[in-house]
Amino acid sequence: MSQSEAGVVLAADRHHAHHFNTANEEFDACKQGMWIFLVTEVLFFSGLFVAYAVLRVFNPEMMHEAHHLLNWKMGALNTVILITSSLTMALAVSSTQRGNIDKAVKLLWVTLICAGGFLIVKYFEYAHKFHEGILPGAQWHYEELKIAKAPLFFSVYFVMTGIHGLHVIIGMAIIYWLIRRAKRGEFGPAYFTPVEITGLYWHFVDLVWIFLFPLLYLVS
């Protein structure tokens, strides 16, 4: 078997795990693995979206009333922040592929800072809700909204945004790990698998928010 078949994107001498024939094969496998993982993520969130849909179909007025307690400006700000971070992540991937590691590291830092900014905004939103007593289900003690099942809207809100926030935190840890490895010179045109598949993950996290924002903040 020759290793110089057409379509090889990775250098043939690149080190790879013993059970793959070529580095290219390893790259393909990792990428496919990440895609399948993202499918499982979609199904994981789909349970929440179904719960949301059931609530909304049977309680349209409640959803409308309850969503006014959310600050759509904060949500919109976070949407902009995450879209920016997705862009810088994509640029970091292409910089790595072109071998411009200094630039890639800078872009990864910007991505990381955006993610941190997202969490800070989220923190202020959560703190405000906690303070007012706008809490999920049985914890609810907000007096000013007297409409049945409003606490359930916030159950869905907190679970969805909470799990999404957890994904952001995990993403930040991975991006930081990428920065460390990039600085050690581990990535370049010959090997960029971790950067590329982290990019896929990060775009997914961004995409989930793009669905969450209108569904939660802009019920009409």
Added chain:
Amino acid sequence: MSHAAAPAVQHGDNYINHTPGIKSWLGTLDHKRIGMMYLFTIMIFFLLGGIFALGIRLELFSPGLQYMTQDTYNRFFTYHGAIMVFMVIIPLIPAAIGNFVLPMMLGAKDVAFPRWNLFSYYIYICGALLASSTLFLKGVDTGWTFYTPYSIRSSSSATYVLLGAFIMGFSSILTGLNFIVTIHKLRAPGLHWDRLPLFVWALYATSVIQVLATPVLAITLLLLVLERTLGIGIFDPKLGGDPVLFQHFFWFYSHPAVYIMVLPGMGVISEIIPVFSRKPIFGYKAIAAATFGIALVSFIVWGHHLFVSGQSEFANMVFSLITMFVAIPTGVKVFGWVATMYKGSLRFNTPLLYVFGFLFVFTIGGLTGVFLATIAIDVHLTDTYFVIAHFHYVMVGGTIMAFLGGLHYWFPKFSGKMYHETPAKIGAFFVMVGFNVTFFPQFIVGVLGMPRRYADYLPQFTVYNRISTIGSWILAVGFIVTAWNLWRSLKNGEKAGDNPWGGLTLEWQTASPPPFENFLYDPVVTEGPYEYRGDKVYLGKNA
């Protein structure tokens, strides 16, 4: 790379003695060792789940309460169900046998992601230990289905069992993901899709279900944990939530999960039959397609568990009809298997005996399933022993019989030793008889109206319950004889040789037990896996 690397001299010549010491096993990335670690661990939980089953049957030997309180009994059947489903039957064939055999069947050195493979083993252990630790706390009494709203209010340690099942779900997802990528990316040259062994097809379909259905279970269990800890109310009628939504979520996973349990078993059967009939499998493509047909249909029938939940009549009818469709691909498979054996030169070794056991038991389980899919009958039989008997015929008959067949079939490959044939046959006989004596009376007593989940019953059901309990002892004897025989064979079995059954799939074309990276050469495939015609060979060595 047309020549194989010479095996490193300082290592042993097979995967068992490749590196010495328990530490080299616990940290191994070798799919074969991980498969064996799964096998031993799952067997321990099988023993535990079995002890609970024997306890249930013992209490039911006579009407009234003899050995336990109602509360203890609730805990017994919950642990029996939860352990057998989440810790035993779901990982049993894929994670134990599949881990070992799949990469070898593909001519690969390992699965695509060996580290994740080991990691999935350890998260399985963590989840299983967390769930079982509740035995020493307040136990769990919700039934393995955790139906709301009772599971929200139960004062037992249900939260930890839920978290344990949640964690084990990730193990299942990772195994499925790993297998899919392995099948796509690590096939030997010449191993085209239409030359894949049917066990590989079965594992592929199973993995797809694991990857698509398990995340839904994960979020469901997580929501239930949050329900118990924070009172989020989504499933809680007291807070305006919907308890039936939980049932939909739960069965959206748990019906396909039945096929996570059964499809790998069908794959094992598809391997054993051609080898022991010395004939090409009849309808290779039809069986492979039926595997995916079953997987697909499994996602749209969950509503048959909700016929009495207040679901609309129309939905009931649709779910009932689609459920019956499952019988078609299943029938295609059974037909293919029987046609393969027809006029074959059958060799009645233990694996083939388990195949017969499987076909007999699974057919009864399948037909009673079609029976139950009829709404009028289901409404009458819901929550009776008829349902218990039905799903034990499918899950124990379908999975445990196939597992034991596969275990004997691949035992020479796993260990390099041959098992002792006569005691193995005696074990198979006891398993077969014990199983039917245990569960057949439950069909009758179910039709007569005995409800499930009670520690006590009306005196007129006594005789059926006595027979069933005696059956459970016969079944236990069968398992003990089998386990003892295999253990003994490990020590003093004859040397098996590379290919004792004359199998044509790739795992038989290397040493038993296999060397560290499975093959000492790079296999190249030139034919389909069941071409038993004259002296044609499946495998060409790439010299």
